[in-house]
Amino acid sequence: MICNSFKVCIVLLSIVLVSLPNANGQSESNRELYDIEGTVMLPNLTTSWLAETVIQLKGGEAVGFLRKNGSFLISKVPSGSYIVEVVNPNYVYEPIRVEINSKGKYRARKVNYIQSSHVHQMPYPLEFVNYMPAKYFYTREQWKVTDFLFNSMVLTMVLPLLAILVLPKLMNDPETKKEMEQLTNLKHDMPEMSEMITSFFTGNTPTAEKQKEKTKAIKSSKKSNKNN
Amino acid sequence: MVSKLIYAALLSSFLFTVNGLYEDQAGKFDWKQDYVGEVKFSSIDVDVTTKRLYVATEKNVVASLAIDTGDIIWRQILEKGPEGSVELIHPTKSKIITVSGVDVIKVRGWDVKDGYLHFEWSTESSYALYLFVFNGLLHNVYYSNNLIAVDTYHLETGVKGKATYTFPAHWFSGSDRCALSSGSLACLDVDGKLNIGSLIKSNTDRLGLDMIGDKIEAIPGSPIPAFIVTNKNVEKLVYVKENKILVRSSTSRSSSFIYTYMADRQYLLQISSPMQDTIVTEGSILEDSTVIESLSSKESKSSLKISNPRISSAFCGRSKANTVNCVALVSTQDQSLMLLKMPGSIKWHREESLTNIINVEFVDLPVSDIEAAIEKEFGNKESFLDHSVSTGAFSMFVRRLFSQLQQLRTLFATVLGIIESPSETTGTKSNLVRDQFGLHKIIVTVTSAGKIFGIDNLNGEILWSVLLCGVGTFYENRVNGLPSAPMHLQRNSKHLSYSPMCTLLLKSEKIQFVYIYPINGESKNGVTQVPYRVVQAVPLPVLNIEMVRSLILFDSSNSPHLYPADTPLSSKPPPLYIYIANPTNGLLQGFTVNVPISGKELSAKEVWKTQFNKPTQIIAIGSRDAMEHVHSQGRVLSDRSVLYKYINPNMVAILTLAPDTTHKSVLTLHLLDAVSGIIIYSVVHKRASHPIHLVHSENWLLCSYYNDKTRRTEIASYELYDGNQLSNSSDFSSVGGSLIPPIVEKQAYILPGFLQAMKPTITEKGITSKHILMATTTGHLLEVPWAFLDPRRPLGEPKEEGAIPYIPELPMPSESMINYNKSLMRVDGIYTTPSSLESTCLVFVYGLDLFYTRVAPSKTFDVLKEDFDYLVIIIVTHILLISAYVTKNLASQKALKQAWK
Secondary structure, eight states, X not given: OHHHHHHHXXXXXXXXXXXXXXXXXXXXXXXXXXXXXEEEOOXXXXXXXXXXXXXXXXXXXXXXXXXXXXXXXXXXXXXXXXXXXXXXXXXXEOOEEEEEOTTOOEEEEEOXXXXXXXXXXXXXXXXXXXXXEOOOEEOOOOOOHHHHHTOHHHXXXXXXXXHHHHHHHHHHSHHHHHXXXXXXXXXXXXXXXXXXHHHHHHOSXXXXXXXXXHHHXXXXXXXXXXXX | OHHHHHHHHHHHHHHHTSSOEEXXXXXXXXXXXXXXXXXXXXXXXXXXXXXXXXXXXXXXXXXXXXXXXXXXXXXXXXXXXGGGOEEEEEEOSSEEEEEEOSSEEEEXXXXXXXXXXXXXXXXXXXXXXXXXXXXXXXXXXXXXTTEEEEEEEEXXXXXXXXXXXXXXXXXXXOTTSEEEXXXXXXXXXXXXEEEEEEXXXXXXXXXXXXXXXXEEEEOTTOSSOEEEEEETTEEEEEEEETTEEEEEEOOTTSEEEEEEETTTEEEEEEEEXXXXXXXXXXXXXXXXXXXXXXXEEEEEOTTOOOOSOEEEEEEEEEOTTSOEEEEEEEEOTTOEEEEEEESSOEEEEEEGGGGGEEEEEEEEOOOOHHHHHHHHHHOOHHHHHHHTOOOOHHHHHHHHHHHHHHHHHHHHHHHHTSSSOGGGGGSSOTTOSOOTTSOOEEEEEEETTSEEEEEETTTOOEEEEEEOOSSOBOEEOTTTSOEEOOEEEEEXXXXXXXXXXXXXXXXXXXXXXXXXXXXXOOOSSOEEEESXXXXXXXXXXXXXXXXXXXXXXXXXXXXXXXXXXSSOBSSOOOOEEEEEEXXXXXXXXXXXXXXXXXXXXXXXXXXXXXXXXXXXXXXXEEEOOTTOOOOOOEEEOTTSOEEEEOOXXXXXXXXXXXXXXXXXXXXXXXXXXXXXXXXEEEEEEETEEEEEEEEEETTEEEEEEEETTTTEEEEEEEEEEEESSOSOSSSXXXXXXXXXXXXXXXXXXXXXXXXXXXXEOOOSSSOSOOXXXXXXXXXXXXXXXXXXXXXXXXXXXXXXXXXXXXXXXXOOOGGGBTTTTOOOOSEEEEEEEEXXXXXXXXXXXXXXXXXXXXXXXXXXXXXXXXXXXXXHHHHHHHHHHHHHHHHHHHHHHHHHHHHHO
């Protein structure tokens, strides 16, 4: 019984095996396969660089690898439109779109995701020329003396401090003292503009009036205190 | 237009300063482990200058490993799937040649030293049976018209060799009854005869032998034609030497390898593993079965867990003491790879099954002993219940004294160095205690090889591994055909008197459970069997009295069972609604389950049913993460009104794909309320195809697909709002209240690339803004703020503050690639889990490589920045203090002086 079932199995298998080549032959005749070629400009042609870089077609559906001269080959892809990307961990390349029509004609163009009808032709075989190092990190702010000094906080703290500490020191200098005194004298000589005008209009000496006002004010305040 | 763009660029640059790394942070809290996959073919190069191993793996990887350490020197990843599967490797002096592919055979020559490509050629051959290399020629064997035909190609140039030659092959009995070894084809006849014919030359004699067998296998990598013929569990070694068939008995359950030593002298190396932690090797001379003592050894190592080892390649030499020494590359059924020195030891060991992770869980570590003591004393009510401690004043006082005494003792002990670490008493590794911020966890991973690993998340060290041998098989994920291993963390580390518990569901005749204590990998209760077939397992919202989160298991007749069965629950669970989706027949069913507090006599009632008819296929189901919290209920608009979010915890997203005559394929997204069965919203994407990824979080969804019409990857973003009024102010109800459908905001964005996986970040309280982690095919892990995928990004002038104007293409700045130059190829999934810090989310990416990092989407607002200048703060405060005192004294002195004047 077991033997019989085995026989059946084998017969079936051989039929499948025979029929397989034919089926494939048919599908192949209407599905032509093409190779995509190109070169990649590498920042330096060390061999470890070559091994790190991979060419991906449509997100890795087919891959190509770099040869020593920077050229690559993606073999046996059906006609269609593909995005070819150069993948390198340290450098960024601009991807290129490759279109192979059903007659086997190649066209390379700039990738434009937004306006896919916009054609900006590029040379074929592909040339990946534009690259730039990928900047993965932010640069940390370095501590600098000037940064510290020109900090607004520091400025508001330090300048008044300077004014308090340094200016009285300057006063101790006899020459500057004299100068200062002279300056104050000058001020005394020069009557104030407003006072001049008020005296001119009222005819009273402003100083006497002021004193009167002051005594009045004191008195009134004393009164109010008493009231309380 | 230009100004708008500049504005957007400025905004994006500002926003992107939120994430990203500084250079000195690289490698500080992230790690990456490179793997190659399960080894298929290998070769040892013992040249003193190189000392390399070359391997080709099931993951379509060609790599070179250092023979002394097992580190990867170079690695090349071929095409995905059968197009890139390596069929054979052939080492030459300066190149390693691989033949890969099924329909299109690609031959590539790699540089031995650096791994770059020397040459590549390809040929279409859709019906190759066997491939082998002989004499610098690639032989392609195929079967046509009752003949076995052989095409030859020059291996390095691809030039077709002599005309195709054929053999009469009436004895060819199908590829499953035949095997090819070293250019000779052996077939088991139906009449119990073994035929062996060489395919190297065009006219060779066929050798025959009377032999009955069930199965024939070639010995991999054998220099002479050698086969293992199995007949009713009796194995026989058949080999051809000097045109004669010779038979030798072989011990079963051990794997054989033939090594040619000195011209025509062959050694037979056999390896077996009677137990998980032992390797037994045996060496003998092939012809006369003389045992070579120096090659026979038994090696035991408690940390080792292997099954069915097999020698992939070997190299033997004569030592100074005139004994034969060998090194062998051993691969095992559990997909680990090791270099075995015979006689001697295992030189290194790689766990390649980690390339096939099917489930991941992060488990919190238990608290340290001192903290546990404090917790016991001042813990919350729950832990009082846990420990049944009395709350009397006197006993509290005694306990306080006692614990303080203990703390003092441990302090003295650590200061004096008597006990190295306070937590060593627990018997586990000393550093495995919970840290302050919950950043230190154990990654529990289940691999499809049946091995479970516990990995330290801080450094990636494998802490423990468990090999499930003969326990059961994995379930099959019916959406993608991959094995799936439902794993539930039934008890976490928060309950002090109980150890955490992980449960893994396995399939056998009876469904099986495997318990694992995730901290040390032990399984005390071992395996439990239940007498029904489980189709769905759902954790309950309440714990049982043993602090175990019980599971509700649905059997094939849709009746529920509680597991563990006999333990009553701590409180009555709310009414439960469970849905079951069957991707094979497209049936979706919703059930309500009544769980009594006793945990016995559960009952389920079908509430709703939805059917997706063929050829519509369910391809993905997206539900919100159970751990997720939504912090803010709405969004403030520019006119100060609030747009309330539609947060339906019962909503699931169902993606279906159906072929269409005009649009090729149609992708449909259904938002379904799993309680009432109402379809809240549906949307169709025409001409959408794989790869498709779905993300569902808070009140928004993201669905990425490849648009066949515009030939680009698009991400459709949906956001659901209730409107200006909150419809469910206290709790969301799917059945009660108004059934006004939510407002759906939608927008699509273009992703300039291809996605491998997508996952949102998750934090403990949901206050931190959400970022989306995207793994692209170029190997980058992008961290994109959700604000960029917001469907409410304004098309015209921005109406809301901080809104970024709509630009169809998503920016992909290199600063947001958080894995910097550590490329991640072949990503299978991303796992995110919150830490105890609200700002920080832990990320684990698995696939061919493992990558772990942590991200802070809104920056680390709850901890000081790591570049915080402690020194400046200390100096400034000290200066201020000192100056305050000094000036105070000076002032008092001055006042005194003035008083004396």
